[in-house]
Amino acid sequence: HAADAHRTDLMTITRFVLNEQSKYPESRGDFTIVLSHIVLGCKFVCSSVNKGEEQKKLDVLSNEVFIKALVSSGRTRILVSEEDEDAIFVEPSKRGRYCVVFDPLDGSSNIDCGVSIGTIFGIYMVKDDHEPTLDDVLQPGKQMVAAGYCMYGSSCTLVLSTGNGVNGFTLDPSLGEFILTHPDIKIPEKGKIYSVNEGNAKNWDAPTAKYIEKCKFPKDGSPSKSLRYIGSMVADVHRTLLYGGTFMYPADKKSPNGKLRVLYEVFPMSFLIEKAGGQAFTGKQRALDLVPTKIHERSPVFLGSYDDIEEIKALKTFAS
Numbered sequence: 113h114a115a116d117a118h119r120t121d122l123m124t125i126t127r128f129v130l131n132e133q134s135k136y137p138e139s140r141g142d143f144t145i146v147l148s149h150i151v152l153g154c155k156f157v158c159s160s161v162n163k164g165e166e167q168k169k170l171d172v173l174s175n176e177v178f179i180k181a182l183v184s185s186g187r188t189r190i191l192v193s194e195e196d197e198d199a200i201f202v203e204p205s206k207r208g209r210y211c212v213v214f215d216p217l218d219g220s221s222n223i224d225c226g227v228s229i230g231t232i233f234g235i236y237m238v239k240d241d242h243e244p245t246l247d248d249v250l251q252p253g254k255q256m257v258a259a260g261y262c263m264y265g266s267s268c269t270l271v272l273s274t275g276n277g278v279n280g281f282t283l284d285p286s287l288g289e290f291i292l293t294h295p296d297i298k299i300p301e302k303g304k305i306y307s308v309n310e311g312n313a314k315n316w317d318a319p320t321a322k323y324i325e326k327c328k329f330p331k332d333g334s335p336s337k338s339l340r341y342i343g344s345m346v347a348d349v350h351r352t353l354l355y356g357g358t359f360m361y362p363a364d365k366k367s368p369n370g371k372l373r374v375l376y377e378v379f380p381m382s383f384l385i386e387k388a389g390g391q392a393f394t395g396k397q398r399a400l401d402l403v404p405t406k407i408h409e410r411s412p413v414f415l416g417s418y419d420d421i422e423e424i425k426a427l428k429t430f431a432s
């Protein structure tokens with residue numbers, strides 16, 4: 113759009129979130145502060161990725177940046193990172209009401225060949241002032257107050273939901289600000305794409321194999337679906353959100369819980385997909401209903417367009 117090149121009313125992510133939070137009279141602005149610290153971490157990672165830093169250093173660096181930013185916000189209580197075996201309990205003088213679960217650099221095995229990677233995060237709020245315990249973060253995904261991801265690709269895109277709708281922001285490098293570019297994202301009801309690591313097919317269960325067979329050889333006269341698999345969850349889910357279809361990391365005989373981590377991969381992505389009008393299913397239940405028992409727990413996941421996941425649910429239910 114020609115007018116867009118000269119837009120002067122810039123909706124930055126901070127302005128957007130402040131507007132949203134002002135609808136809640138009880139809001140103290142703490143959430144906006146937590147989010148702005150996450151945004152800072154994303155900008156740091158984006159610039160390091162663009163400089164072509166090595167994988168190992170970048171993993172460790174990104175994790176450090178997010179932890180330092182979140183602790184110094186003074187608004188967090190417990191942090192769970194993919195990079196750290198143990199949860200981090202923020203010291204009392206810096207404690208706040210929010211728990212943040214995150215994967216600072218997901219898909220990092222893709223860094224060295226320039227494939228898109230990303231940061232994934234989910235945010236829980238603790239309601240009272242009890243001494244923090246792991247139970248504060250071992251909560252079903254439906255209790256999250258916000259979730260999002262930032263994708264470091266040809267541009268840097270941050271997708272966020274604070275509970276109503278899903279919005280996408282693109283980093284304008286000349287301003288150093290994330291600007292609203294994808295307002296109110298809705299996932300198409302049905303898609304033409306399926307996304308799964310087919311190399312694991314020999315170990316799949318029957319319903320998974322049956323669904324993928326249907327994608328390739330539909331018997332109802334519909335066209336066969338296209339396969340797209342990047343192997344970087346943020347990029348695969350981002351495409352699914354915008355174009356529709358399914359993204360799957362099923363259980364298999366070798367990995368009965370699949371590969372993806374519940375707290376900082378399955379939950380945030382399922383939250384976004386549901387808020388955009390799609391569905392996320394573990395193979396047994398709604399993904400956001402899962403109650404994790406360990407911070408690094410894994411779960412199979414089938415997420416995407418509403419109608420496509422409905423089809424998978426029917427096969428899975430039939431099987432059990």
Ligand code: AFP
Pocket residue numbers: 217218219220221222309343344345346348371372
């Ligand atoms: P890496 O961080 O080891 O690259 O793992 C990325 C990831 O957790 C996720 O981003 C992908 O969706 C998934 O693994 C891909 O796994 P497969 O390589 O088994 O397909």
